[in-house]
Amino acid sequence: MIDIQKETQNALEVxxxxxxxxxxxxxxxxxxxxxxxEEAVKKIFALxxxxxxKSMIVLVNGERMLYQVFNELPxxxxxxxxxxxxxxxxxxxxxxxxxxxxxxxxxxxxxRMVSEEFCYKxxxxxxxxxxxxxxxxxxxxxPKSFKEISPEIIKGVDYVVNLHHDKICDKxxxxxxxxxxxxxxxxxx
Numbered sequence: 001m002i003d004i005q006k007e008t009q010n011a012l013e014v015x016x017x018x019x020x021x022x023x024x025x026x027x028x029x030x031x032x033x034x035x036x037x038e039e040a041v042k043k044i045f046a047l048x049x050x051x052x053x054k055s056m057i058v059l060v061n062g063e064r065m066l067y068q069v070f071n072e073l074p075x076x077x078x079x080x081x082x083x084x085x086x087x088x089x090x091x092x093x094x095x096x097x098x099x100x101x102x103x104x105x106x107x108x109x110x111x112r113m114v115s116e117e118f119c120y121k122x123x124x125x126x127x128x129x130x131x132x133x134x135x136x137x138x139x140x141x142x143p144k145s146f147k148e149i150s151p152e153i154i155k156g157v158d159y160v161v162n163l164h165h166d167k168i169c170d171k172x173x174x175x176x177x178x179x180x181x182x183x184x185x186x187x188x189x
Contacts, residue, residue, distance in 0.1 A: 007161050008121045015126060019158030020044055022149070025059065026087045026116040028134050028142050028169045029149055031157060032059075035069075035129040038099040044131060045101070047156040050138035056102050057089050057110030058129040061120045069095050069111060069129055074182045081113055084174065088112065091177040091187065102131060112173055118163055134172065144169050 011021050018040050020033045031047065033040035035058040045052050060066045066073070070092055077090055095109035103109050112132070114120060123130050134142040135149045143149045146165040154160060175187040 004118060004121065004163065007163050008118065008125060011122055011159055011161055012125050014159040015040075015122075015130075020047070021159045021161060022135055022154060022157040023118065023122075023161040024116070024146075024164040024167060025119055025132055026112075026114045027171065027173045028144070029146060030132040031135050031153065032131045032133070034126060035098045035102060035131045038101055041099045041101045041131060044133060047153065048133065048136070048138045050133075052101055053105065054138075055104040055109065056131050056133040057112060058098060058102065059112055059114045059119055059123065059132045060129050061114060061123040065123065065129060066111065066113065068097055069109070071096065072180060074178050074180055076182050076184065077178055080176060080178075086171070087114070087173040089173045089175045091175065093178075093180045098129065108177070110175065118161065142172055 011023065014021055015034050018037055020031060020040055020043050023030055023032055031044050033044060073092060080088060080090065089110045089112040091108050091110045093108055095103055135153050136142055145168045174189055177185040177187055
């Protein structure tokens with residue numbers, strides 16, 4: 001049986017040393033690193049062959065971590081998270097305490113609150129948000145399972161989390177952009 005504590009510790013060691021990991025999320029497989037480590041974020045952009053002008057999202061494991069990244073949130077953010085039937089990423093204004101290269105040009109950042117056990121425990125140990133971007137080369141389809149992840153991605157990360165390799169995901173998260181003045185725009189359903 002695979003030990004989630006051991007996998008969490010292995011991933012934590014890699015992340016602490018500036019590495020990037022391939023890991024299961026509450027949606028699709030993701031490539032991640034410490035959201036405050038600019039050099040690690042650069043490695044992800046290089047691996048994905050993605051323009052640095054395209055921002056990535058971060059995962060948080062609760063309200064305390066969310067407020068490490070944003071001073072204020074529109075009230076409607078809580079309503080959306082409370083009433084969402086599937087994982088939902090919110091793009092919010094004025095992030096702080098994260099690497100500059102994951103913030104969009106309009107000073108926004110996508111964030112998703114997760115309760116998936118591995119991600120939650122890893123962030124609990126990191127005490128920081130986790131970068132999350134789909135495990136594919138930019139422009140290629142998002143893999144729905146571990147088997148669909150390209151060898152280039154698997155070889156390009158510093159650690160592959162040994163959990164949920166048999167899990168199938170049919171969809172990435174919903175993405176909604178929310179401004180501090182409560183304007184709402186649905187980016188992806």
